Amino acid sequence: MTEKKSKNVITTGPPAAGIYSPNQQNLIRPITTEDVTQDYLRCVNCGYCRDVCRVYNITFSERDYAGGRNRVLKSLAKKEVLFNPLTIQDLVFKCMLCGACREVCPVGIDTLHVFRSFRVRAVNAGVIPEKLAKVRDSIIEFANPFMEEGTHRHDWCQGNACNEGYVAWEKGVELYRKIESGELKPKDVDPNLVAYFIGCTSAYRNNELSSATCRVLDAMGVNFIVIPEEKCCGSVLFRTGVDDVATKLMKYNIDLIRKVGIKEVIFSCAGCFSTFSNEYVEYTNNNLGFKLSHVTQFIPRFAKEHNFYFKYNLRPKEDPLIITFHDPCHLARYTNVYEEPRELISMIEGIRLVEMQYIKKMNHCCGAGGGVRALYGDIATNIADSRLDETVECWDQINEDRLLEAVETKAESLVSACVFCKNNLSNAASQFKPDLPVHDILQILENCKVVRIA
Ligand code: SF4
Ligand code: SF4
Known part of the structure; x- marks a missing residue:
């Protein structure tokens, strides 16, 4: 196990701890968004991002925070250094893509975009950790990262496992049947009906969360369905640089939801919610056609309304x-x-x-x-x-x-x-x-x- 180190280490560089005033929103960005993958070139190695990087605060490796990584990327671009694929892999994947560095960067570098772009480039060049390759392959074959059969996606609510979930799933199956048979038009679907997108992890591993969500929604009196044929949202793939497969899944899920005329989709998984809110919204040019709410948004709103x-x-x-x-x-x-x-x-x-x-x-x-x-x-x-x-x-x-x-x-x-x-x-x-x-x-x-x- 990695040795646990004190987070109160004194480092060189600016006293970033507690000084979180730099913010890209205060700055005029000198480059356009099209150039954003080159953003790392503007890094001035001020070190503000070092203290906020939790990875750096565990490893204390200069390569593991944004500024240090930017320095290595610059050297790589200039061909001043050559790394083997394993070192490159470490460089691009030992980052949580948490975005804390982006918040404090005084020159407004979009570190998240830069590091995601480098992941895509690394994967395209064949540099992908074995575990992620397995996840990718599982999603390609099974539309979930756990190598589980798609037909078992809603086992979590079958039988007596979660009656509230089962009722919502049955309601979803019936809605799709009616739409597909022409018995019901999407425009005639109850505008208050919401769809609960479960997500792979809650569907296959953390049933306690999908079940709890359905029980809470039911107790509140929400009119909701579980989407019977949902597939992985692609979050892991988007964040690990496998965009082509992720995009296919995204198109599938968007079409699936649009075709029944649902007006609002709710999520208990923050990862799925973020993927829909960012990648899906961007892909559809801000015209997804249905509203997105995390349960922590939907529930207080519904409680106030009712x-x-x-x-x-x-x-x-x-x-x-x-x-x-x-x-x-x-x-x-x-x-x-x-x-x-x-x-x-x-x-x-x-x-x-x-x-x-x-x-x-x-x-x-x-x-x-x-x-x-x-x-x-x-x-x-x-x-x-x-x-x-x-x-x-x-x-x-x-x-x-x-x-x-x-x-x-x-x-x-x-x-x-x-x-x-x-x-x-x-x-x-x-x-x-x-x-x-x-x-x-x-x-x-x-x-x-x-x-x-x-
Ligand atoms: S990424 Fe921004 S905050 Fe970090 S060292 Fe470079 S300029 Fe400073
Ligand atoms: S996004 Fe990566 S480099 Fe930036 S603070 Fe988070 S873990 Fe560190």
Whole structure:
């Protein structure tokens, strides 16, 4: 296992810690977006991105943060250095594509775009890690990354596994049958009907999340279907440079949803939501034809429209469960969803939210992004553990800030809204902090009553 190192290391370069004022939005960009893959040439090696890079803060390798990587890319472009494919592989894939570096870069380099573009180039040149090649091949053959048969995609709700999910799936099958037979026109479909896109990981591995989502939606009285023939959204492929296969899947999913006239698609998977919100929207030139909502957006909106709130069954209002919220990168920097999850938490009686230091735009990635969990498991686990440390530190800070009011406050649960964050953080918690439970927000909501306001 990679040795765990202190994150309070003193580095050379600017004191970036705590100084997150540089922001590309404040700057006039001297190049056009067409030139963006050449953006790394503008890197001035200021080092602002070093402190925010969680990978660098574990490995301390100069190649592992944006500025250092840019320096190597410049040398490679000038043919000053030659690397073997394995070193190149490390260079382009040991990055979570979390986007924290892009937020702090004072010259406005779109690091995410640069590093994604280099992944595409590396893959096109035959440099692809074996594990990712297997994922790619599985998605090509099975339309999911787990080498599972497509016919088993909705096994999670069959039989008595999740009745609410089964009903929604049956409703979806019936809707497609009616549209395909001409019995129903897409324009006549109930405009309030929403479709729940499950995503591969919740469909094949984390059934607890797809089931919890369906139970919560059902308890709220939402008119929804499970899309019977959905396929992988292509997220992993887009983020690992296998764009051609990802684009085929994207076209398939768009056509599938459009053909039944559904007006809104909801997601519990932050990765699928981000892929639809970015790649799908861009591909259709901002004309997807249906609205996209993450459940953390849909649920509070629906609750306000229908006048209800939630009551947590396991703790009373007077003794609430104290949680902190980990912003998933795919909800935060990728799709700018910051306030709605917090609004949702505020609607739950019996839950109290207290914030960590690094949240929202400057959240620290859980460690799972960009394929790092699959390729560099030890790094992902160490990064997740440092996020758990922050959860605990968050309470220490509160003790200092609020003195007596918070003396007895303790971290009780770390809550997120992304299956990958939950898995990676739970894995680290089981190893290093078994007393700190990690939940997805849906698992909290599943244990709530819907309380109608008279
Ligand atoms: S990528 Fe931006 S923040 Fe990082 S070293 Fe280069 S100029 Fe500085
Ligand atoms: S995207 Fe995240 S992991 Fe990658 S270099 Fe930037 S800060 Fe580091």
